[in-house]
Amino acid sequence: MDTAMIEARDLKRTYKAKGKSIEAVRGVDLSVRAGEIVGFLGPNGAGKTTTLKMLCTLLEPTGGTAVVAGHDLRGDPVGVRRAIGYVSQAGSTAPEARAGEEIVSHAKLYGIDPKTAEARARKLLADLDLADVWDRNCGSLSGGQRRRLDIVMGLIHEPKLVFLDEPSTGLDPQSRANLWTHIRKLRDEMGTTVFITTHYMDEADSLSDRILIIDQGKIVAEGTPAELKKRVSGDTITLTLRRAEDAVEAAGVAGMLPGADVPVADGHIVRFHVPDGGSALPVLLAEFTKAGIEAIGVEVNRPTLDDVFLTLTGRSLRE
Amino acid sequence: MTFFSDTWTVFTRAMRLSLRQPMWVAIGVLQPILYLTLFGPLLVPLANAPGFPPGDAWTVFVPGLLVQLGIFGGAFVGFGIIAEWRSGVIDRELVSPASRTALITGRVLRDVVVLVVQAIILIVCALFFGLRVPVGAAVLGIIMIGLLGAAFSYFSYSAGLAMKSEDAFAPLVNMVSLPILLLSGILLPMSLAPQWLQLLSDVNPFKHIVNAVRALFRGEVGTFEVGLGLMLALILIALGAWAGKRVFELQTK
Numbered sequence: 001m002d003t004a005m006i007e008a009r010d011l012k013r014t015y016k017a018k019g020k021s022i023e024a025v026r027g028v029d030l031s032v033r034a035g036e037i038v039g040f041l042g043p044n045g046a047g048k049t050t051t052l053k054m055l056c057t058l059l060e061p062t063g064g065t066a067v068v069a070g071h072d073l074r075g076d077p078v079g080v081r082r083a084i085g086y087v088s089q090a091g092s093t094a095p096e097a098r099a100g101e102e103i104v105s106h107a108k109l110y111g112i113d114p115k116t117a118e119a120r121a122r123k124l125l126a127d128l129d130l131a132d133v134w135d136r137n138c139g140s141l142s143g144g145q146r147r148r149l150d151i152v153m154g155l156i157h158e159p160k161l162v163f164l165d166e167p168s169t170g171l172d173p174q175s176r177a178n179l180w181t182h183i184r185k186l187r188d189e190m191g192t193t194v195f196i197t198t199h200y201m202d203e204a205d206s207l208s209d210r211i212l213i214i215d216q217g218k219i220v221a222e223g224t225p226a227e228l229k230k231r232v233s234g235d236t237i238t239l240t241l242r243r244a245e246d247a248v249e250a251a252g253v254a255g256m257l258p259g260a261d262v263p264v265a266d267g268h269i270v271r272f273h274v275p276d277g278g279s280a281l282p283v284l285l286a287e288f289t290k291a292g293i294e295a296i297g298v299e300v301n302r303p304t305l306d307d308v309f310l311t312l313t314g315r316s317l318r319e
Numbered sequence: 320m321t322f323f324s325d326t327w328t329v330f331t332r333a334m335r336l337s338l339r340q341p342m343w344v345a346i347g348v349l350q351p352i353l354y355l356t357l358f359g360p361l362l363v364p365l366a367n368a369p370g371f372p373p374g375d376a377w378t379v380f381v382p383g384l385l386v387q388l389g390i391f392g393g394a395f396v397g398f399g400i401i402a403e404w405r406s407g408v409i410d411r412e413l414v415s416p417a418s419r420t421a422l423i424t425g426r427v428l429r430d431v432v433v434l435v436v437q438a439i440i441l442i443v444c445a446l447f448f449g450l451r452v453p454v455g456a457a458v459l460g461i462i463m464i465g466l467l468g469a470a471f472s473y474f475s476y477s478a479g480l481a482m483k484s485e486d487a488f489a490p491l492v493n494m495v496s497l498p499i500l501l502l503s504g505i506l507l508p509m510s511l512a513p514q515w516l517q518l519l520s521d522v523n524p525f526k527h528i529v530n531a532v533r534a535l536f537r538g539e540v541g542t543f544e545v546g547l548g549l550m551l552a553l554i555l556i557a558l559g560a561w562a563g564k565r566v567f568e569l570q571t572k
Binding site: 081 | 321324325328331332335336339340402403405406407408410411412413414415416417570571572
């Protein structure tokens with residue numbers, strides 16, 4: 001059984017502006033399996049939205065191939081459109097239109113009869129805590145409600161694969177957390193494959209089974225959040241010692257740990273990196289006891305995806 | 320066929336939204352009524368002047384107003400599609416399997432329905448001023464105005480969606496519609512114009528459409544003038560529909 005949901009090879013997009021051509025996406029290879037939640041992480045302008053729009057048939061690639069939900073992107077764009085849902089960061093509804101009518105009208109474009117559409121829409125709205133918005137104007141909804149309404153619009157035809165473009169941008173922390181719960185439910189309860197772009201590290205970190213990192217139009221890393229963090233920078237261990245003269249000796253002991261880099265001693269403080277801080281710490285403290293070194297403080301910092309990005313590209317995601 | 324059902328879906332959605340904003344429809348019809356009231360009476364004594372085309376002032380003037388309604392009713396709809404694009408509605412529809420031509424044609428149909436309602440209101444008002452027109456001729460006239468309005472809607476949506484900026488679109492509409500208006504003899508018949516101006520207006524297809532509606536209102540149905548106007552209107556619609564389809568396709572290029 002073929003469980004690939006997206007299979008893209010050397011996908012490229014070049015824009016022409018004022019006689020110059022700009023390579024927004026410079027050869028992206030990516031695979032997404034059915035039932036995965038994949039986070040597509042990168043700074044603004046990295047090519048996230050361009051890649052997403054290509055996979056959604058909203059933008060023709062200038063090079064490369066892709067099979068999305070079993071349909072060839074170039075050969076059968078209508079087949080792709082039938083199978084996918086797309087939730088844009090720009091929204092999907094007219095402010096003066098009523099929520100329920102927008103959903104049913106959208107469903108009709110997929111050939112769904114209004115009765116089925118309404119039944120599905122009411123259920124989806126209830127699932128996303130929007131049960132009472134049916135007759136309300138879309139423009140009168142809050143930012144978080146509108147974003148969830150966009151998701152309902154994108155799911156009304158029960159797509160196998162849904163693309164979410166920066167779904168939590170502009171939402172308050174509580175709405176974001178709610179949204180994440182709903183996105184997880186999508187996969188857990190309906191088996192929907194979710195492809196989500198974000199420039200928030202915490203979002204990619206907490207939602208995704210797997211993360212793809214894109215920078216300057218190319219995929220620069222991929223893996224589970226844990227793998228990525230482990231592979232790239234490791235955990236930071238910061239030791240505070242009772243006596244400054246112990247620091248040099250402590251640094252020597254720490255440097256012997258498997259996989260550790262060269263520790264840096266600064267007064268009472270020693271700082272170094274190991275691949276897995278949690279398992280290194282008991283070993284280290286046992287060694288200290290043997291050597292008569294007294295540590296009065298120990299801190300293990302897990303790397304964030306921002307550290308990962310910084311190590312990979314030399315630039316911060318926040319730039 | 321999916322084209323027809325998609326067109327119907329887009330049309331009903333657009334129509335519903337228009338009916339929620341009856342103010343705009345009212346404002347649209349108010350303008351020609353102002354012309355009818357405040358400018359029409361000036362033409363009555365002119366109707367006997369040399370060079371004035373056959374027919375009384377109202378059978379000359381009302382067709383002009385109808386064409387003006389068609390041109391301006393259609394020309395400004397592009398603003399609406401820029402707003403729709405900005406709110407994500409266009410991308411949402413493009414990512415659906417709907418026919419690209421249906422997405423624009425459904426909206427054009429809505430504009431035609433609004434236009435036809437406005438045209439009927441205008442003709443009924445003109446009857447009170449003294450317009451005398453056979454019912455059949457009025458119906459044919461309204462059909463031609465509907466065709467003209469549809470062509471303008473297609474062009475306006477194409478330009479609006481291609482430009483995506485109200486600031487660029489507004490000057491374009493003014494630049495295009497003003498010469499069309501002046502050179503089609505809407506307010507005063509071109510037969511009053513000096514020869515160079517007449518020659519200039521001869522290449523303006525809209526003048527021939529105005530003339531065709533005027534001929535219809537005089538009760539001349541089977542004449543060359545009417546045939547020419549109808550043919551021009553159909554050509555314009557075909558060009559507009561082609562441009563609209565092309566622009567919608569280019570959105571994903």
